[in-house]
Amino acid sequence: MHILDDLKQRDLIQQTTDDEGLRQHLEDNIVTLYCGFDPTADSLHIGHLLPILMLKRFQQAGHRPIALIGGGTGLIGDPSGRSTERSLNSEEVVKGFSDKIKEQLAGILNFDNGKNSAVARNNHEWLHSMTFIEVLRDVGKHFGINYMLAKDSVDSRIENGISFTEFSYMILQSIDFMNLYEKENCTLQIGGSDQWGNITAGMELIRRTRSEKNQEEAKVFGLTVPLITKSDGTKFGKTAGGAVWLDSDKTSPYEFYQFWINTDDRDVIRFIKYFTFLDMDEIKALEQELETAPEKRVPHKRLAEEMTKLVHGEEALSQAIKITDALFSGELKSLNAAEIEQGFKDVPSVAIEDKEIGLIDLLVTAGISSSKRQAREDIKNGAVYINGERNQDLEHQISASDRIEEKFTIIRRGKKKYFLIRYK
Structure with a gap:
């Protein structure tokens, strides 16, 4: 052609x-x-x-x-x-x-x-x-x-x-x-x-x-x-955190992957045509997939995979998918420290001394719970997760076994509120 x-x-x-x-x-x-x-x-x-x-x-x-x-x-x-x-x-x-x-x-x-x-x-x-x-x-x-x-x-x-x-x-x-x-x-x-x-x-x-x-x-x-416009009227290439850079130190491969996977349904096929090297037969098949099973987001995943691989390489793509899957499944212990830095870059974080601390005290110190009373209720109600695992032990001490590579502990309160604990 x-x-x-x-x-x-x-x-x-x-x-x-x-x-x-x-x-x-x-x-x-x-x-x-x-x-x-x-x-x-x-x-x-x-x-x-x-x-x-x-x-x-x-x-x-x-x-x-x-x-x-x-x-x-x-x-x-x-x-x-x-x-x-x-x-x-x-x-x-x-x-x-x-x-x-x-x-x-x-x-x-x-x-x-x-x-x-x-x-x-x-x-x-x-x-x-x-x-x-x-x-x-x-x-x-x-x-x-x-x-x-x-x-x-x-x-x-x-x-x-x-x-x-x-x-x-x-x-x-x-x-x-x-x-x-x-x-x-x-x-x-x-x-x-x-x-x-x-x-x-x-x-x-x-x-x-x-x-x-x-x-x-x-x-x-x-x-x-053509200059690219998005169907929702927002500027292409911008997120709440600013521009989406090609430099992995400015926009991590995980953030880059997430930008593309979150493409609006109305834009995804157009962006696949613009940015990928997939042939038109495959693009038509992805368009059909979008029409028949939009909830599976197959075109979005393919777009994100193609673009992340193109700009950052196979290894970075694998890492971005691993972080995405871990966050979706809650299997956070599978992540290493570098992957946590990427996946939790924008969540609230607090630095504490590298020593044991009670879970209740940690929740209050990190501002995760408003008081010790609230912390106890959160723990008893099963709303507190440590590195993806629910913990209902009021006496639990955050120790070395709760630290990922001695650097981080991830606390989740409720369904979606993540907090990153860093150790000094």
Whole structure:
């Protein structure tokens, strides 16, 4: 199947500059394409996944992807999709962010795949060496002010104000496309639909500079993916705890797995099409499963498994499933300390001295029960669980046997109220 046909049946194409021309270009060539990722934090988040996976889809179809890290543009800030100016980070900070992002991209794209190996580039390499005079004389003359003002990324900011710094971002991204075209024969830029203006500006710069040099018109193309919205109106990629990061230290594999498994029924098949590499026959079978047995949540589990494995690997997926199963069954003693850190990251916790303490005293000290009287009632009524096991012994002493790897004791009061005891 042609790569464009696969993308269309997954609803992954928002805009293309020349659908038929691009189709023929992809048939006739091993095409080099790129997508840019500005290092605005020390990790990418799941909002970046769609364009990353688009690069991966083209790579699997035999083409050559460039993951462009915006070490230069990241110092400026893209106005697209924003109503206010970005805070500017120092060069040192942006470089640190860039290095981490490169590592994350290498974990998803194949950087060792022969002729169509993915490569990482950093636009700091060429933007940093350009003088302001060079930008104005060699590039700026090709950009009409009216042309720039008409772009959505600029027009949407005129009313609230936009600095010359962010206004110039379009020029810098256009330089990227021109540079990659000249040095790497890169003929296709992809991105989110909010990047359409920047992408077409880059194509126009390539056309104008070649025309100026009386060179043959370049065959260059642009393609965008849809910006993702959720059916319930909330922003994709956000949770109560903030963004869902690709860095396992910022969002644990268990949290990552839970994000996907909790996908709304109305979104799950769409997200499977967008984010997984399952074929359409299997996706249709999952859609049928959702219609006939929605309570089993089979598509949700498959989505969570595919995404966690893709980003964090098989071992992390197994760990996330183990934590999920243990929490569902109450078999908490099967978890080790690292898994408890993941699964109970957001539950109330208290640190106590590493010594024996009566269960009643612990319940009061940790704020699990409001008083000793309440603690006794909770224990007698069977509402207190230690590491998943009910305990109705009023005289019970929390000792070494109740500690998981000498670090934690998990107390549950009632059906769902968990508390994590840490030992100093």
